Amino acid sequence: xSSSPPSCARGPRTAGSRLVERHTDLDGMVGAADLDELVPDxxxxxxxxxxxxxxxxxxxxxWADAGLADRLHTERFRPVVIAEGEGGTVTFAGQAITxxxxxxxxxxxxxxxxxxxxxxxxxxxxxxxxxxxxxxxAVRDLRNGDLTIxxxxxxxxxxxxxxxxxxxxxIDL
Numbered sequence: 001x002s003s004s005p006p007s008c009a010r011g012p013r014t015a016g017s018r019l020v021e022r023h024t025d026l027d028g029m030v031g032a033a034d035l036d037e038l039v040p041d042x043x044x045x046x047x048x049x050x051x052x053x054x055x056x057x058x059x060x061x062x063w064a065d066a067g068l069a070d071r072l073h074t075e076r077f078r079p080v081v082i083a084e085g086e087g088g089t090v091t092f093a094g095q096a097i098t099x100x101x102x103x104x105x106x107x108x109x110x111x112x113x114x115x116x117x118x119x120x121x122x123x124x125x126x127x128x129x130x131x132x133x134x135x136x137x138a139v140r141d142l143r144n145g146d147l148t149i150x151x152x153x154x155x156x157x158x159x160x161x162x163x164x165x166x167x168x169x170x171i172d173l
Contacts, residue, residue: 029055032062045069050125063166066124075127085140091115092173093135101165107159108141116173122161130160137169 020038022030028054033044043066049059057072059152087103090110101110108130110117121129134150134157141148141161150156150169160171 007068032058035062035082046071046073048073048075075125085145085164085166088137088169090165090168091168091170093170094173103140103164103166104142105164106161107139107163107165107171108156110165111160111171111173117171118160120161128159131157132160133172134158135170135172138166139163139169140166 022028030038038043045065047059049056049072053076056076060069060074063069076098085103086104089098090101090107091098092111092114095116097116099105099110099116101113108118108120108122119129119132121127133155135149135152136150136152138147138149139158140146142164142165147161147162148156148158148167159170
């Protein structure tokens with residue numbers, strides 16, 4: 001007896017891909033209600049999705065309702081804040097700017113609000129464009145609450161789009 005399911009349980013096989021172009025201004029945002037029409041076999045596929053919060057929330061709910069949450073992999077333009085802390089100050093060393101930041105505000109947002117030119121591609125789905133050296137101090141990962149602590153010379157790099165100040169920190173920008 002084979003341990004793999006029959007081929008019909010995996011969904012139809014296709015040769016190649018099909019591009020469906022949608023323009024939000026004309027067609028609206030793709031939502032969970034569109035899935036059966038646009039990708040009839042979505043229940044049988046591993047899926048990677050990147051986009052705005054509302055769309056990803058709807059997709060996560062649809063995959064969860066279908067009992068397939070483990071087949072959906074998302075990357076968000078903005079983090080879902082799972083854990084926030086006390087916050088602190090962020091110093092942007094190369095620009096001699098220090099700002100107070102609460103524990104729920106990504107360093108990327110705090111820097112931009114202070115007029116710091118922050119490297120990023122996060123809001124366009126270009127991940128890891130915001131990674132910069134943490135010269136010293138502590139930051140909290142907003143996705144899971146993990147702390148990253150650096151001493152001078154450690155060379156630790158952080159994603160500013162998902163990290164918040166956890167006390168004083170100095171960013172090499």
